[in-house]
Amino acid sequence: MADRASELHTTVAKRLGRLDQRYTRNRRALVDVLRAAAGPLTIDDILGRDDDLALSSAYRNLAVLAEVGVVHRVSTGDDHTRYELAEMLTGHHHHHLVCDSCGSVSDFTLTEELEQVLQQALDRVAAGADFRTDHHRLDLVGTCDACR
């Protein structure tokens, strides 16, 4: 656990360094908060989990972390953009259950097999439209357990 965390920090530091960015205490704190989360978090979620984080710096650092590919922005439809660690770092391709009622978001996965079939179909679509795909996004939108 400590091992994984320090490995993660090493990777993040490397990625930041590649773009001449420093791995400061605040940035480390953001990564720690996101790492501990069960799904993508809003800014308020994030600030609520570490009292030392300032709003504007959090936004700025999340932007930097997103730019170097460490953090991924998640737009669900309500205001409040959410943030999660990039799949490249977690090694965990996943999707989201988005609750229309309370706005909560949690993760789920499909079988590797279905994911591959899907990927092939999407590759075909992209090729046909001369579209260069960065990633796909698959969400379920509805009402969560707590809200029904």
Place this chain on the structure above:
Amino acid sequence: MADRASELHTTVAKRLGRLDQRYTRNRRALVDVLRAAAGPLTIDDILGRDDDLALSSAYRNLAVLAEVGVVHRVSTGDDHTRYELAEMLTGHHHHHLVCDSCGSVSDFTLTEELEQVLQQALDRVAAGADFRTDHHRLDLVGTCDACR
């Protein structure tokens, strides 16, 4: 074509009436603009296609139309929410190609077969999470033909 348009207007009128809402000229104009579009439109897109539409009324009417299930909000990640006719009205289940670079959004479809396999898998996920699904959302995010 005129037939389809008037059929559409009839359906919309019915749905509005069900919630004691009137089908005014502005609302008709919005439906016409969305009907003619090749993908979901931003407010600016919409206002640009009909000079008589006022900003605040457009927002309000889109909200009403969304509430009665005629219009669907599409959040792509940049600011600028987009709007499209609900699939229930177009009878055309589709997905989106989202360009990270210029923000454009266009539609695509999967085969009926894959769509069904996917639906089954998603139903299983939802059942396992006690999640009541309203709809799913599958997008390709990347760079469009014009931007590459």
Place this chain on the structure above:
DNA sequence: ATTTATGCAAATCGTTTGCAAACCT
């Protein structure tokens, strides 16, 4: 020592809302 990050306060911008006039039935 020099460059970069921080955090407060102010600015920005998409969207929403108050309200008086115009509209529909």
Place this chain on the structure above:
DNA sequence: AGGTTTGCAAACGATTTGCATAAAT
């Protein structure tokens, strides 16, 4: 007439930015 919709202008709220200070290398 009675209630709804409209559209301007003002308000709102999430996010961004200016700037002087603190931190990192």
